[in-house]
Amino acid sequence: MKKLSIKDIARMAGVAPSTVSLVLNGKAKDRRISDSLAEKIKKIAKESGYNPNQVAVSLRTGTSKLFGLIIEDISNLFFARLAKAIEDEVIQYGYRVIFGSTENDTNKGNELLNVLFQRKLDGYIIAPTAGMEKSVADLVGYNYPTVLIDRYFPQQQIPYAMTDNLGGGAEVLEYLLQKGYTNIGLVTSDFPVMHPQQREAAYRSTLALHNIPYRPEYIYKVPYQSLQDEAEFLIAAFIENTPALDAIFFTTNYLGIAGLQGIKRLGLRIPDDIAVICFDDHDIFKLHTPAITVVEQDIEAIAKNAIDLLMKQFGQEKEAVMQSHVLLKGRLIERESA
Amino acid sequence: MKKLSIKDIARMAGVAPSTVSLVLNGKAKDRRISDSLAEKIKKIAKESGYNPNQVAVSLRTGTSKLFGLIIEDISNLFFARLAKAIEDEVIQYGYRVIFGSTENDTNKGNELLNVLFQRKLDGYIIAPTAGMEKSVADLVGYNYPTVLIDRYFPQQQIPYAMTDNLGGGAEVLEYLLQKGYTNIGLVTSDFPVMHPQQREAAYRSTLALHNIPYRPEYIYKVPYQSLQDEAEFLIAAFIENTPALDAIFFTTNYLGIAGLQGIKRLGLRIPDDIAVICFDDHDIFKLHTPAITVVEQDIEAIAKNAIDLLMKQFGQEKEAVMQSHVLLKGRLIERESA
DNA sequence: CTGAAAGCGCTTACAG
DNA sequence: CTGAAAGCGCTTACAG
Incomplete structure (x- = not known):
């Protein structure tokens, strides 16, 4: 089966590719494309099973709707739950997650960050190992939204969320x-x-x-x-x-x-x-x-606050966010028996 | 700080972008580019901190070096370990993983697969929920390398690795x-x-x-x-x-x-x-x-065999692989005390 | 030995 | 109301 591109849909509908793009991205109204034409295009796209190529979208628009998640070890229950909580959290904003484990190894961590950096993701959520200070600082220097979890760098102005x-x-x-x-x-x-x-x-x-x-x-x-x-x-x-x-x-x-x-x-x-x-x-x-x-530890709260600190970096208050952090209280659970 | 593109490096080296690309991709010899020029270009690239944009590479070459991993729930220790084992395994082939959890929900699973599909990943590793038969079959129909883990579809010819x-x-x-x-x-x-x-x-x-x-x-x-x-x-x-x-x-x-x-x-x-x-x-x-x-369950073996079944789909024997699967024996551990 | 050009699949000013 | 063109950053035939 051949993959369909926007050109194919345009040909099938007898319009220009740009018109298809506009309609599919919900900008038909703005551009005053007739309702009937918009409906026709949507119908064709749907019936043909057209799926926009996100790689092209990403290259063109510069955004991927993808966050990078760097943790110590996904097979560690703490990080597994944290990863899940983060996944749940970012999904609400329409994002997905690419992840990797550092295994608390500086080289692995830096290499992993580099790989994710090359992908030009929209933001980075990092449980850094010691020795990642410079590469994380570079990332922030390039203005990529970044938040640390579970650890922080005392010397740097990078927002973080972790247990106190x-x-x-x-x-x-x-x-x-x-x-x-x-x-x-x-x-x-x-x-x-x-x-x-x-x-x-x-x-x-x-x-x-x-x-x-x-x-x-x-x-x-x-x-x-x-x-x-x-x-x-x-x-x-x-x-x-x-x-x-x-x-x-x-x-x-x-x-x-x-x-x-x-x-x-x-x-x-x-x-x-x-x-x-x-x-x-x-x-x-x-x-x-x-x-x-x-x-x-309140894992959900760590995730929620971290993503909050991350999302705010897309807004105006970026400056303020970069200086802030969240220290979460652990929940003390008394022993059951007397 | 501004991000450097291949054009910037070309300008700095006084050559064409294509030459930079060739050199950085190790094809200097093939194209008989002089060693001295190649060295000079590499040096400039390195010192300037040039990092190729993988999104562009991916669009151009059609490959992303990324696999999609769909599991039930990353916060479940079994899947967390499986994810780790898979991560470790694919990294050896130079791949990374994008993941998501279905929570055993058909809609979530299908939606997740669709999102990953749009990213045109190089392959898919899926612990499917019931109800994903069609979308997984479509994926395979489009010739994307695909392997199932932990479960399988009895009616379909899709390779899988799981415990017996x-x-x-x-x-x-x-x-x-x-x-x-x-x-x-x-x-x-x-x-x-x-x-x-x-x-x-x-x-x-x-x-x-x-x-x-x-x-x-x-x-x-x-x-x-x-x-x-x-x-x-x-x-x-x-x-x-x-x-x-x-x-x-x-x-x-x-x-x-x-x-x-x-x-x-x-x-x-x-x-x-x-x-x-x-x-x-x-x-x-x-x-x-x-x-x-x-x-x-031998989680490492599941991961290893699954990735093996996946990687083989890039080779000649694709036909044969699609018909095969691996059923792994669990390890019986006797109780400690008498 | 090296460069100019085309093209991957999109989106977005721009022009009409 | 709609289309032609440029361009995101690469790679790869092609031409010299």
């Missing part, structure tokens, strides 16, 4: 302290990325605020090359060797799961008086134990 | 029977989709093969509109009211989780002599209980 790690971490600590725990452990990662670092900072500053001495031996940093099995073992060993702890703050989902698994593996008790706390999705933790408190 | 539900279901049943269980329950969904239906068929035929009478009261179909909470309760009630069961075959991940949650909620015992079996990812089940056997 400092606020969330503080909230968790305040909650634990209010419950009466004072020997609160921290399990975090030494992976050089913003989230665990900010959450650790919140841990420290909140303890300081309450004049609780900082105890290095209450902190365990899982080496970031650790495999799941190793992490489970290491965390369990830390917990076993630090019996004074009455609560633990896990800074990420992954660590929380590994910790719970490790506790189970080594046959350690999950006593009621160890509150396990972490960010992200909590369903998986509920499956494991009800004795858990969670700060859940 | 019948074989997998039979394997599970054989395993349970061999363990000595004979009162095996089935928990499935009445959602009118291929997977649970095929798995149920495997349950019935395997029982028949072993001359075990079919007992309708051992089968429970969860109404597909059920919310998570309702499903948990309904399944738990079924298990409670059918004490004769010594094993249960859950036909999907979702049902298995709901079942385990329900058992926990109602305080039912998870005795060793109930083997819980289901498809898909099993990490989440291990968290819950070690007393579980799982058939895990």
Whole structure:
């Protein structure tokens, strides 16, 4: 079957291609094309199954109705949900999404951004890795609407939407302290990325605020090359060797799961008086134990605010938008059991 | 900052645009362009940060190096992993992916396919919903390379790669029977989709093969509109009211989780002599209980085979490929504890 | 060895 | 009311 072009439709209708274009783009009225002719053209287009070639439209008009989405890893449930939320959000504005994963690798991230950049998309939604500062700045320099998600570049004026790690971490600590725990452990990662670092900072500053001495031996940093099995073992060993702890703050989902698994593996008790706390999705933790408190990120809100910051860049207030950002509160979900 | 076109580079190098194009596309040798000139052009292109506009390339050459990926729901872990595996796979061939979710809605699926079709992508990877038969057939009629994943259309000659539900279901049943269980329950969904239906068929035929009478009261179909909470309760009630069961075959991940949650909620015992079996990812089940056997889909293999079937359509053997498909065996993982 | 020209399929001033 | 022409940024025969 041969693909039909606008010329074919024009020939079939006995008019010029431009007339077909006008009619199909709803500009018949403006150009005072007769209703009868417009109807005829629409009918022919429809019956012949004509489908405009968006590549040509894109080249001609300079807009693609396509956004580029760069995330860390689509197979990670957090990013998968975020991608979905973003897809749902942009679809309302008539946009689609091209995506790719950086796997937290600077080269992959930059290469991916370059590929998407070559496609001249209408906008970019990026969860950047460290080392993408320059290429993202270039993108913004070329005036492409751009928004960061889940992370940001402190040195640059690029709008972003993400969960408030400092606020969330503080909230968790305040909650634990209010419950009466004072020997609160921290399990975090030494992976050089913003989230665990900010959450650790919140841990420290909140303890300081309450004049609780900082105890290095209450902190365990899982080496970031650790495999799941190793992490489970290491965390369990830390917990076993630090019996004074009455609560633990896990800074990420992954660590929380590994910790719970490790506790189970080594046959350690999950006593009621160890509150396990972490960010992200909590369903998986509920499956494991009800004795858990969670700060859940509001993924829909991240998506909604990010797209909002992106869409506003098409308007007048671009200047103002570029300076703004959204820090979202996580939702603290108390543990189920007493 | 202004975007540079090939004309700009040509002007800067003092040559014609066509020469720049030739050099940048590695055809300098063929056209016997002098090495020194080629080097000079490359240098200018690089230093000026020239980036070819892929939209123009795509319009001119008719190829985009882009595949369209249509799945059910990117926030579903199975599809998220499949999407990642596909991304990893196509990247090796120099392709990228545009994606969208159907949410198992015929209209959404068809509309999504149409949008992607307008983009004249180089190929399409589709987990179709019922009702997409015609639009997918049209796509194939236009000679676009196309492969189905996770599902297929029995009436059509379109290649597909998916897990063997019948074989997998039979394997599970054989395993349970061999363990000595004979009162095996089935928990499935009445959602009118291929997977649970095929798995149920495997349950019935395997029982028949072993001359075990079919007992309708051992089968429970969860109404597909059920919310998570309702499903948990309904399944738990079924298990409670059918004490004769010594094993249960859950036909999907979702049902298995709901079942385990329900058992926990109602305080039912998870005795060793109930083997819980289901498809898909099993990490989440291990968290819950070690007393579980799982058939895990080989997501990487689905992706690899699907892309293989797709890439082959660019070659000579197109005819043969269109008639072929790959049915993958699930991996049976026995439960950990005795 | 290199350049001028045509054309991919559209849209949009411009002219009548 | 409607059409002819230019042009988006490339690539690729074609001509020299």
